[in-house]
Amino acid sequence: xxxxxxxxxxxxxxxxxxxxxERRLEPPxxxxxxxxxxxxxxxLVQFLINLRRNNEGLKxxxxxIDPDEKQSLDNIIDLMADQMxxxxxxxxYERGGNTKTHGVLKATVTVRDDIPEHCRIGIFxxxxxxxxxxxxxxxxxxxxxxxxxxxxxxxxxxxxxxPGKKLMDEEQxxxxxITTSGGPTxxxxxxxxxxxLQYWSLRDMTLYYFLNPFDSHFLDMFMxxxxxxxxxxxxxxxxxxxxxxxxxxxxxxxxxxxxKANIVSPIPGLPFGKVPFNYLRDNLTKTIAETxxxxxxxxxxxxxxxxxxxxxxxxRWPEKLSPFVPVAxxxxxxxxxxxxxxxxxxxxLKMNPWHCLPEHRPLGNLNRARFRLYHELSNFRQQMxxxxxxxxxxxxxxx
Numbered sequence: 106x107x108x109x110x111x112x113x114x115x116x117x118x119x120x121x122x123x124x125x126x127e128r129r130l131e132p133p134x135x136x137x138x139x140x141x142x143x144x145x146x147x148x149l150v151q152f153l154i155n156l157r158r159n160n161e162g163l164k165x166x167x168x169x170i171d172p173d174e175k176q177s178l179d180n181i182i183d184l185m186a187d188q189m190x191x192x193x194x195x196x197x198y199e200r201g202g203n204t205k206t207h208g209v210l211k212a213t214v215t216v217r218d219d220i221p222e223h224c225r226i227g228i229f230x231x232x233x234x235x236x237x238x239x240x241x242x243x244x245x246x247x248x249x250x251x252x253x254x255x256x257x258x259x260x261x262x263x264x265x266x267x268p269g270k271k272l273m274d275e276e277q278x279x280x281x282x283i284t285t286s287g288g289p290t291x292x293x294x295x296x297x298x299x300x301x302l303q304y305w306s307l308r309d310m311t312l313y314y315f316l317n318p319f320d321s322h323f324l325d326m327f328m329x330x331x332x333x334x335x336x337x338x339x340x341x342x343x344x345x346x347x348x349x350x351x352x353x354x355x356x357x358x359x360x361x362x363x364x365k366a367n368i369v370s371p372i373p374g375l376p377f378g379k380v381p382f383n384y385l386r387d388n389l390t391k392t393i394a395e396t397x398x399x400x401x402x403x404x405x406x407x408x409x410x411x412x413x414x415x416x417x418x419x420x421r422w423p424e425k426l427s428p429f430v431p432v433a434x435x436x437x438x439x440x441x442x443x444x445x446x447x448x449x450x451x452x453x454l455k456m457n458p459w460h461c462l463p464e465h466r467p468l469g470n471l472n473r474a475r476f477r478l479y480h481e482l483s484n485f486r487q488q489m490x491x492x493x494x495x496x497x498x499x500x501x502x503x504x
Contacts, residue, residue, distance in 0.1 A: 113310060113313065114309075114310060117309075117310045117312055117313065120312055121312070125252070125253050128252055128253070128256070128335045129252065129335075129375055129376045129377065129380075130376055131334060131335050132335050132337065132372065132375060135334050135335065139334075142331075143331050143332075146327070146331045147288075147328065147331055147421065150324055150327050150328045150331070151328070151420065151421055153324055154324050154328070154419055154420060155412070155420065158411075158414075158417065158420070160411045161411075161416075163410045163411075163414075163415065163416075164410055165355060165356070165357060165407055165408075165410050166349075166351060166354075166355055166356055166357035166407065166415070166468065167410065167415065168415055168416065168468055168469065168473075169415075169416055170470070170473075171295075171297070171470065173297060174296055174297075174470055174473070174474075177295075177296040177297045177299070177300045177474075178296055178473075178474045178477060178478065180300040180303070180304075181296065181299055181300050181303050181474065181478060182477065182478055182481055182482065184300065184303035184304055184306070184307050185201040185202070185246070185303055185478070185482060186201070186481075186482065186485060187307055188201065188246045188303070188306060188307050189201050189246070189482070189485070189486065189489075191307075192246065192247060192248075193489070195489045195490070195491075196489075196490055196491065197490070198485075198486045198489040198490050199245070199248055199486070200242075200245065200482070200483070200486060201245065201246060201482045201486070202244070202245050202246065203240075203242040203243075203244065203245060203259040203261065203283070203285075203456070204242065204243060204244065204245025204246055204247065204248055205242055205243035205245065205247075205248045205249075205254070206240065206241075206242050206444075206451050207241040207242055207243065207258070207339050207383075207385045207386045207389055208240075208241050208339065208386055208389045208390065208393075208442055208444060209238055209239070209240045209241075209447050209450070209451055209454070210238070210239045210241075210393060210437050210440065210442060211236070211237075211238060211437070211438070211440060211499070212236075212237040212238065212239045212262070212435055212436060212437040212438075213234050213235070213236060213237060213435075213436045213438075214234065214235045214237045214262065214264055214402065214433050214434070214435050214436075215232075215233070215234040215235075215433060215434045215436065216228065216229050216231065216232050216233055216234070216235075216432065216433045217232065217431060217432055217433060217434065218232040220430075220432050221430065223356070224352060224404065224406075224430065224432060226352050226353040226356075226464050227352070227353070227462045227464035227465050228264065228267060228280055228462065228465065229352075229432050229433065235264040235265060235266055235267060235280075236264075236265045236266060236498075236499030237262055237263060237264050237265060237435070237499070238262070238263045238265075238454070238497060238499070239260060239261070239262050239263075239435065239437060240259075240260075240261045240262075240263075240451070240454070240456060241258060241259070241260055241339035241340075241385075241389060242258065242259045242261070243258060243259075243385075244257055244258075244259065244285070244287075246306055250380065250382045250383075251336070251380070251381075251382065251383060251384050251385045251386075252335070252372070252380045252384070254336070255311075255333060256287070256333030256334050256335065256336065257285055257286045257287035257288075257332065257333050257336070258285065258286045258336055258339050258342055258344075258385075259283065259284065259285045259286070259344070260284050260285075260286070260339070260342075260344040260362055261281060261282070261283045261284070261456040262281070262282045262283075262284075262362070262402075262435065263279050263280070263281050263454075263456060263460070263497065264279060264280040264281075264282075265278055265279055265497060265498055265499045266278055266498075266499070267279060267280045267462065269462050270462075270463070271459075271460060271461060271462060272459050272460075272461055272462075272463055272466060273457060273459040273460055273461075273476070273480070275455070275460075275480070275494065275496075276455070276460045276496045277496065278496070278498075279460045279496060279497075280460060280461050280462060280465065281456050281457055281458055281460040281461065282346065282360055282402075282458070283346065283456055283457075283458050284344035284345055284346050284347070284360060284361065284362055285344060285345065285347060286332070286336070286342040286343065286344050286345075287329060287332050287333055287345075287347075288328065288329065288331065288332030288333075288345065288347075288421075289345040289347060289359070289361075289421045289422065290325075290328055290329075290347060290418060290419050290420065290421050291347040291348060291418035291419065291471060292325065292329055293322075293325065293418070293419070293471075294325065294417045294418055294419035294420075295416065295417065295418065295470050295471065296470045296471060296473075296474045298322065299471065299474075301314055301320070302314045305317075324419070325419055328419065328421075335372070336385060337369050337370045337371070337372055337385075337388065338368050338369065338370040338385065338388040338389060338392060339385055339388075339389050340364065340368050340389055340392050340393065340398045340437070341364055341366070341367060341368030341369055341370075342364065343361065343362065343363050343364060344361065344362040345359065345360070345361045346359050346360035346361065347359075347418055348418055348458075348467065348468070348469050348471050348472045349407065349415050349467075349468045349469055349472070350458070350461075350465050350466065350467055350468055350472070351463075351464060351465055351466045351467075351468060352404065352406070352464070352465065353464050356406060356407070357406070357407040357415060357468055358404040358405060358406055358407065359404065359405040359407075359422055360402065360403070360404060361402075361403045361404075361405070361429055362400040362401070362402055362403075362435060363400060363401045363403055363429075364398070364399075364400050365398075365399040365400065365401060366398070366399070368392060368398070370388035370391070370392065372384055386444060389442065390442040390444070393437065393439060393440055393442050394439065394440070394441060394442065395439065396439055397436065397437065397438050397439050398437040399434055399435060399436050399437070400434070400435040400437075401431045401433075401434060401435075402431070402432055402433040402434070402435055403429035403430060403431050403432065404429065404430055404432050405422055405424070405427050405428070405429045405430070406427050406430070407422065407427065408426050408427045409423075409426055412426060413426065413427070415468050415469045416469050416470055418469065418471055443503055443504070446503040446504055447503050449492070450495070450497075450501060450503065452486075452487070452490050452492045453487070453492050453493060453494060453495035454495065454497065455479070455483045455494055456479070457475065457476075457479040457480065457483070458472060458475055458479075459475065459476045459479070459480075
């Protein structure tokens, strides 16, 4: 390793230690800080991001494929596979993204009967209920102690018993919706920039994707920092899809899961004591053993193709232009969450937004990348773990 790389690594580690210290100190004051500063901060950062964007003249739900998109995707797949090889051993491979599983819970998703007529499409066509699994996870690509993660969670919902031909034929009766708690924007605006992020992640210097003085991404870093925070319980967070999806021809939407109750759990050991390695799993397990939990599934319709872009995921779609509309309820009944009993099932489970009806086709470059990215990396993970893919039905028993 060169002297320059040693210095960069030392600076990166120092910055991480500051972040880990901040994670321990922020829980008492962060809610009040969010209430006062988050929304003004988001509006300011979004204004600055929009200043450098050009209006490309696209229509509602219209996509545009860049000539280097395939090369960017090839780079992302290669870099993430290399990360997985370097971090995991055969039999213990975790996912390349949304890596650390906090829990997988049985649920029911019930479509509302008061949905606007133009939204009654696909899985929302009529009031009915679907059995579902909900997977909560940390972002990855590592499996750190929860107090040392990067400050957001994912919530992936797999509906089962969904009739109709799917866009990805490896599953016949499922529809997957994948979301994160890191705010309504994604960590990178597109696949080109995501390939750069994966490069720095492979070198264990992820912060330099944002801080590199020759190719900085300060505004994306500031936007993410307004949402990333010390997490207390996966069952009490709001989640966003960050990327758009069709809702029938000529309509595009974002998804969001909004909790119906304010669930905040204590973190043992803060600020300076020993914090349990998997406290998020512990808090999830305790909560769901004591009470039912519900989320509203919301959709936000694209109404302005420039201010609510398809191809740039660094832009928050303004709610003043199009408020979120509730379309379904996710009911997670009280249950005994036995993580160890579900471990093998989790290894065989695949989540992919292309497990969907054509009416809900994923849109934009990051979503187009997910078709191959998720498929190839999940196959690689299961191959290294010597397990087969399982399309669940909801009748699985975990003891």
